[in-house]
Amino acid sequence: MTVAFSEKTKEKFKAILAKYPEKGAALLPTMWLAQKEFSVITPEVEEYVAKLLGVPLVRVHEVLTFYTMYAAKPLGKYHLQLCTNISCTLLGAEDILEHLKDKLQIGAGETTPDKKFTLSTVECLGYCGTAPVLQVNDDFHENLTTKKVDELLTKLK
Amino acid sequence: MPKPILSKNFGKKNAHSLGVYIQDGGYEAMKKALTEMKPEQIIQEVDKSGLKGRGGAGFPVGKKWSFIPKEAPKPKYLVINADEGEPGTYKDRPIMECDPHAVVEGAIITCFAVGIHWAGIYVRGEYVKSIERLEGAINEAYAKGYLGKNILGMGFDLDMVVHRGAGAYICGEETGLLESFEGKKGQPRMKPPFPAIVGLFQGPTVINNVESIAAIPHIVKNGGEWFNGLGAPGIGGGVKLFPVSGHVKKPGIYELPMGTPLREIIYKHAGGIRGDKKLKAVIPGGASAPVLKPEEIDVPMEYANLAKIGSMMGSGAVIVMDEDTDLVKTLRVLMCFYAHESCGKCTPCREGTGWMAKIIKRIEKGEGESADLDTIVSIANGIRGRTLCPLGDAAVGPALSFVTKFRQEFEDYIKVGAG
Amino acid sequence: MPTLTIDDQQVTVDQGTTILDAAKKLGISIPHFCYHPRLTKVDACRMCLVEVKDAPKLVTSCSNAVRDNMVVFTGTPKVEEARKSILEFILINHPLDCPICDKAGECKLQDYYFRHSRQPSRFKDYKVKKHKVVDLGATMVLDSERCVVCSRCVRFCKEVAGEENLGIFNRGDHSEIGTYPGKKIEHNYQGNLADICPVGALTAKDFRFKCRSWLLCKVDTICPGCSNGCNAVVHFTLRSFDGIKGQRVFRLTPRENNDVNKIWLCDVGRWGYSFIDSIDRLTTPALKKGEDFVKSDWDTVLRETASGLKTVVERYGPSAIGVIPSPHLTNEDLYALKCLFSCVLKVTNIDFKLPGLDKGEGDKLLLKADRHPNTRGAELLGLSGTGLSAEAMMEKVKTGEIKALYLVGSDPVKYIGEKAEEALSRAELLIFQGTNFNASCKLAHVILPGATFVEKEGTFTNYQGRLQRINKALEPLGEAQADWEIFTRLGKRLGSYPSYKYAEEVFKDMAREVAPFTGLSYQKIGPQGIKLTLPEGKS
């Protein structure tokens, strides 16, 4: 299978390139585009991105494996990212985690069989004042309680 | 309490739009700087303001700018650090979400003062809303002629770009950030050369935290002395955002004079300990700052004073722990964080953080051994001062302070586990 | 130029010199992993920490430049404690592989641990699992668990070999070296990875599990793989039971020479040594009887050869003899050949230039298109252009004008093909002197077994006109002899010829007779070679 950006994404890519003094610097934003377009950064996508930017393939793979937010494997429709860092843990993040595992019947780093939810534990999300916090795709849910989690999960069904 | 400056727009409706920002006196500092001031004068004012870097290291901002060579073979760059990843810290996000034009205006003034024509802001990947708001503000500023070519007809050009990170605490470290900006893994660079000489794309580079940059328009508008005077008497250095979290009644971001006693922040502003429990421990400056005991909280929140008692100001994030806190678990959380975020480039941090995490996890599980605490101390001492970047020392801060200041609690854990 | 004190000794060095290099100048070696003199600095391993007076922390000596009046200590308790600690960090996740690790005996980690630590392990938890026995390419195997993540290999590929194909994936203590999954390293400089890897993470397939490193003897040599003349060390064993049966030479490693090969070897050259102990080695003199070769002895074959050549000269004159030497031979071999054929026998048909000899594939770094170490030497000795070309000789053999053809290590069939094969099979007398059986040797009437480059003394002249020495590491296999020695013995039977006992004697005569070598001696050439002053138009 060969992958390629849609015309619209190609425009965006061009706009990104124009912003940087050096082409290689566009690697992270281009991988963001690719993740948006293809959901997963597969080897084909890595190769495509490397070619687009003229950067070595091995560098793309370094970047993919170094940063936590690029998806090398398919994620569920909702990516539940629970902060388990200090402020959130002080306010019960671990109970929320147990609750989520229980409810979804999966462990951290796993996806439900219906591909709806992926559960991840993540580092501090910068919402410590309203801890514990759960990031669902790009949205943040603050001051979590198990009850709020239940409500949220029903809404996301 | 004085009128807020940095946080004046927090929670205010539409404050992020150019119209509202201008109505409130926005971009006047930029006009003043570009039309009435010489670059050197701006740097002088910033120097006088006593503004120290709000990213953690607390380096005087004016002084940092003055290190940039006037003439350089490569273009100069401004990089704004919005990677905000230090656990407990959540102060830059509301600035970007509610007051993005303050960041843009601060960037314009900084670039004018240092002779820079390209500014990038590196925002952590999770801050999607911050990115949207910054991009919106930048577009508005371009449309208004505040960015782009020949700004205000003064012959000054500036482009500004938002760069999205992708999940790596180490990218908050300035040279790791530069690598990441260039499209690589965020592994710190060897220093020297310092970024002021060889930075982004090999050019001289100013790197400042969001809060540092957002303070610049206020300093330019009202003068360096005015800002300096906002700090506590005898301490100065202006005001700062203190994000408070953990077991307090009113967690939140408090804009207070530099030098405000920690006790006042916890008990007066943040409302004291939740459920009126007793205080057990407090981290004064983000996860990397060595923990303090209740008897130490009269310390003024300011760089030198905190250093004097063996801790640090860091990002100014106050994390409060009440008497019921399990410190073994808390330290485990922190050690796992550093092990997870170590970039892996240098030996002591790569191996030492992982080792400490394994030991503390084992202690938490009840499988600790009596020698473990000494081993942690010696691992920490093996990392301290020997790593390529400060992340190693950042991991050592909590490790040593938790284990030495609360040793009994750790020993009890080991005894019970063994029994 | 700053002057500083290191361990109470003063030293003056160039501005910008690092502490580590300054210490090296004083003979003080500071342990290091990531530092490599030919690669960019990364300041990563922290093994090279030293104490600098008035500095608040220990500093990395590999990256910090010296300052005037600096006072450095490289062996204080503080420094030793730091070394211990760094070594302990490395070892917590390191496997207990020394007994089967090819690097054992020449491993920096082993050596430093022995020198600076020797403390029992305090590590009680589980080690990080990483990939073992990863196939990285045609020649390399990776054991990630042994890797100390110094990134030397990554930098080498990118900075020297010009191929960004190795990376470090993941982060923290899960950092792992590798190629992009499924891709292989493809460049011609892979072998250097095994040399620069400070530990046994990158090993050469060719050397894997073959011999313990400490059983190997080492002798300086020159790589015979091409006309670049890369400085090398040959590793060999004197006792066949130490390694693989019948294998004496186990590897070639580079030797530093800034003017020639920096500190690298290419793979073509590095792994070209296998002919030395291969089964097609010619180990005894032999004569063709019918279709087959029959083992003979030196006296017999030398007698046959001498009388054959003599008869041809007497009957048809020297123009009925053709000589094709290979530029694989040393200057000494070639000079001895020249004395015999052009001085004693007055033969003019001598030509080493088989067509296509210099048409291999070269690259920008070291490897030259001409895969012969002494082409320039053969040219300087005038072994081409005095009579018929090698190609023309083939014609004359066919027409019967040339009766006897003497091949010294050369293989006309390989370079000319069928035409040569036809010619050689028609020659009245075909003598093959060389190290290994080849297509031309197959057609010979007489076989004289020659010594390989590790079995003799001598000199090569590289493409730049740099004269360099090779040294004798091993006795010639079987009854083989150095080519200059064979010519000396033949010479005695054919006329007046010097009785050379050592290659150095041949060199002395050559230095007297041949212009560019005038005034030189083995001593003057030294271990790094010497640039010859070449005649006009030959530089």
Ligand SMILES: Cc1cc2nc3c(=O)[nH]c(=O)nc-3n(C[C@H](O)[C@H](O)[C@H](O)COP(=O)(O)O)c2cc1C
């Ligand atoms: C591990 C590590 C993480 C850091 N994270 C951040 C960060 O998220 N944001 C930030 O502004 N500075 C961070 N810093 C500090 C920066 O390296 C740098 O000092 C700062 O951005 C300079 O800006 P300032 O002088 O305005 O504070 C971090 C430092 C280290 C060592």
Ligand code: SF4
């Ligand atoms: S201290 Fe840690 S994060 Fe910093 S360079 Fe070393 S390994 Fe990387």
Ligand code: SF4
């Ligand atoms: S790399 Fe060195 S220390 Fe490790 S197993 Fe091999 S010889 Fe032993």
Ligand code: SF4
């Ligand atoms: S494989 Fe060897 S050279 Fe490469 S990083 Fe690991 S230890 Fe260093």
Ligand code: FES
């Ligand atoms: S610790 Fe959870 S958001 Fe900061």
Ligand code: FES
């Ligand atoms: S040799 Fe100096 S840090 Fe590795």
